[in-house]
Amino acid sequence: MPLFKYIELNSAGRKKRGTIDAASIAEARRTLRAAKVHLLEINSAQKDIHRQLGAGTRTISFRRIKQRDVSVATRQLATLLHAGIPLVPALSALVEQLSAQPLEKVFAPIRDRVNEGIPLAKAMAEYPGVFSEVFVSMIRAGEATGTLENVLLRLAEIAERRTNLTNKVKAAMAYPAFMAIVGLSVIAFIFTYVIPSITKLFLEMNRQLPWPTVMLMRISNFIQDYFWLLIIMLIVIIIAPIFWSKTTKGRRAWDRIKLKLPLFGNLNRKIAISRFSRTLAVLLASGLSIVETLDLSRQVVGNTVISDVVEEAKNAISHGAGIAESFRRSGVFPPIVIHMISAGEKSGGIEEGLTNVADAFDNDVEVTVKALTSLLEPVMIVLLGIVVGFIVLAILMPIFDINRAIV
Template sequence: MSTIKKEKKREDTSSSLDSILKKEIKLFGNSFNSKKKEQFYTELSVLLTSGIRLKDAIYLIAESQKKKEDARLFQEIGDRIIAGDDFSKVLQENKNFTVYEEHSIRIGEQSGALEKVCNSLADFYTRKNQQRRNVISALTYPIIVLSTATLAVIFMLQFVVPMFKDIFKQNNVELPAITQGVISTSEWLGDYGWILLFVLSIFVISQKHLIKQAWYRSKRDALLLKIPIIGSFIKTSNIARFTQAVSLLVSTKVSIVQSIHLAKEMIEFVPLESALEQVEKDILRGKSLSESLKEHSFFDAKMIALVRVAEETNQTEFVFSRLNEQYNEEVLRKSKSFSTILEPIIILIVGIIVGVILISMYLPMFELGNVLK
């Protein structure tokens, strides 16, 4: 009896460990992210255009996957389609896919243009990933410079300043206010630095939970918009994503109200989400899209003017497509200038901090020279 209990306990432990490992794997980036979606929709579009049936295309994609988790996902989708479920229904019930994707695929199924919709979704994720790469490229070097400089400042405060402090104390040197301030900062960092590090670690770890809280996202996004240069860049990148989503949906004959609603589901930036929610309500009350957009400062005059032209000429798809191209070019331009501007600013700030530390340590040296004489 005890042997059976031990075996059962061992199985439970093994099962728990397996569950934890799966969670950890997912945590470190094995989820079905935007990069994988870009590849998936690109391959699916090519296969469908080649005349291959949907279920066969899904199975072919499943066979080409390197990771078992991804292969299992596509295998399950293929099995559901063979069982008689619509592709859009399968996506709706799978948490890896968004409402935007599910609705777009449903339109493709109903209109018989599934390959076109898949190609549009592939283009959407291609541009989304390109924006992300631009941001990473723009931030990588400044972050390296900032990290190195921060470590240098911490080293000076933790090791260099205390050495000078001991020398000044032994010789009873009267310290200027600036030197006293730097020494106080050094002492505070030595006493409470680990608490600061602990708080920062907790904050970083808790991001996964906080990001799901509406109040946190609202305050974070509002703060980001107020930061010079960064706020403008984030705003432009989100408008680019919005115009691309509307362009895709309008091209598949979705009404403008429904397009706004679905685009809102796709956007993960609270100020834009709130603005689109109000725009949707205004359109339902009888206002035109350009009039609704005009009431929100998030949208610039250029966009509002072109949307008005689109309404008058019935060229909504064309105008939003051109707007998307313009905003994408602006995002690319800003990402390049962002890195160019940020780097010297960081170097200047760090140079001032290091300069203040050095000056504060050398000023008492003159008094020390008089004491030694």
Template sequence: MAQFSFEGRSAQGQSVKGEIAGASVDAVAAVLVGRGITPVRINEVSLGASLVKRINVVLGSEQVPVVDLVMFCRQMYTVTKAGIPLTRGIRGLAASVRHEHFREVLNDVAEKLETGMSLSRAMRQHPKVFDSLFVSMINVGESSGKLDEIFRQIGFYLERDEETRKRVKSAMRYPSFVVVALVIAFVVINIYVIPPFAKMFSKFGAELPIVTRGLIATSNAFTTYWPAMLIVLVMLVGGATYYLRTEQGAYLWGGKKLRLPIIGSLIERASMARYARSFSLMLSAGVPITQSLSLCAAAIDNPFLSAKIQQIRQGVERGETLLRTHLQAELFTPLVLQMISVGEESGQVDNLLRDVAEFYEREVDYDLKTLTDRIEPLLIIVLAVFVTLLALGIFLPLWSLYDVQTGGM
């Protein structure tokens, strides 16, 4: 079937845009009318436009920003709390969504709701937008009749998780910029600065210091073998990227980055905060412990930690306590383990896990505020060594030549 783009008006008078597959314009119009949309314009999507859309998909146009999901959860909380029918509410929200793919997904969810499908099952058809944790929470909300509260909790969880991610990226922006600038300076100096000095020094035939000889050798390697070096670099980056996408590579890197200097502990605590908050969210919604742990393992974007959480789940299935399984994981501080123990004894594991998440988030906030202060001395040392080697390599021969000239006068 051909693809058609359309513009129309909802029953509330809101403007609706999107794309839909159909046999003809009349068939598309009939489908839109059945959805409660009055079509204003229907055009067949050209082959060129369809090709552009496929390219955009490859470039990530189907990736829905977390901000849009947070806004959707907040709006759905209002819709469900007000008692508005889900189909009408979702269609109304789709009309106001700017992200094209997200709008299409919401319209598809509304269409499936009209056929009698449950909301969680309709959302499960779009795993790239609604992950397993999201869908499971919606399923619990439907079963318990607390869908409005579930949407509120999911929105809060996504918002806190995104805030932590943004703070980590913001803290790493300055060091990353310095490192990139240093690499660019290193390449430019080796290609454009050192070769003229090397030619000048070769004319005098004097014995050069070892630092100068090292700089000249590095510069010659850059200017002579740069095609081979570029090919090797591309192969190394491509090979590393491919390996890290494999199951074994992702697992090994997941464990290694937790032991990186300075930022390793920060990544670990941020991941633990995400685990504790998602686990608390699932338990407070009434999801069984084993299923909650499986969903939390899928929500953690670190295969090494996911494997640890799966080990915790297996221990619980064998009848072991949460305290014992978390102790065997060797990931949590004694204070956190004590909080989990108290939670088990008092029957308030979800509340204590929420406290654990807040504990880790406070530690992450403090570390992020001091991260730049801890990295700056290391960057200064690296820059100082780089400048010192460059200065010695260039100026020592110049001083030697000056001494030779003045001594001969």
């Protein structure tokens, strides 16, 4: 529930500050008036969240807080609770451990709120830029069932697995990307600086040049004449899709394209399904209902196409349909996922089945990434070789013609 801050005029005629939880600012006003509070001002506390996090005049942005740091702090808190330390002292120890780090400015107020008697989930919900709705819901379930320590460990594991998988994909694609950048840079340098110098020499010969040389010279002249236009076009080509994908229509279209891309479409699908399956398994293990877990899990998929399918499945399940059958109708989830979920439904171990699905797809993603890397590297080498070979051929052909004429 949102938090609001207010200023009242007490019986002594002095201003007094306070906070109140309410569904809306109107409800907060009604509650305060019913309590005969002489209200002067009321605002959302979320507007001042950066000031609450600041140290002196220094403020902190949630963008500086990485999810990797949140997962580490989550695991540390779980370890402290496992050692038998009560929640408030455990939070105090965590704040001390996080000294001078951005997260310290998050967990310190949370500790204070919990010390006032506010549930941990409610305190964390005041920082939506740090803790997702899935995170807060699992903490709430853990507090309700007395399994907070286990829930924290599961949350840390989910974040760590996601981070590790993302890092592996980035690391695998780093070398091909580096090769592409270096190759394009070298080619651009050749066309911009090297070929113009050689072109002058060829033009002074007053001889008919071979067509590869003529083509090379025309390409070089075009790049020189329209260099800045090409740079602007390149920037537009890169930036325009980014802004377009931020719109609702563009996001859906881009997510649909990502699932149909050659080579990468299947990889994107596996990553999304793995993320969804693992989150759903952990939420179910936390004691939440299947409808509630589906509603939360769809938020972490990262693809609106699959998210819409999960929403449709949730509606079907709420009307009595089975999980596996609902996913089968979508046509988005692979058969192996459907069969493993179906087996889990029959055996009563749906959480284990979903975890197995996530593990299998994580391994499959790693294998697929390695295969793509092995394929991309030689393809890029061949393409660069063809371009460089054409340039060398175009330069050498006139020289060979001159040698033949001299001989």
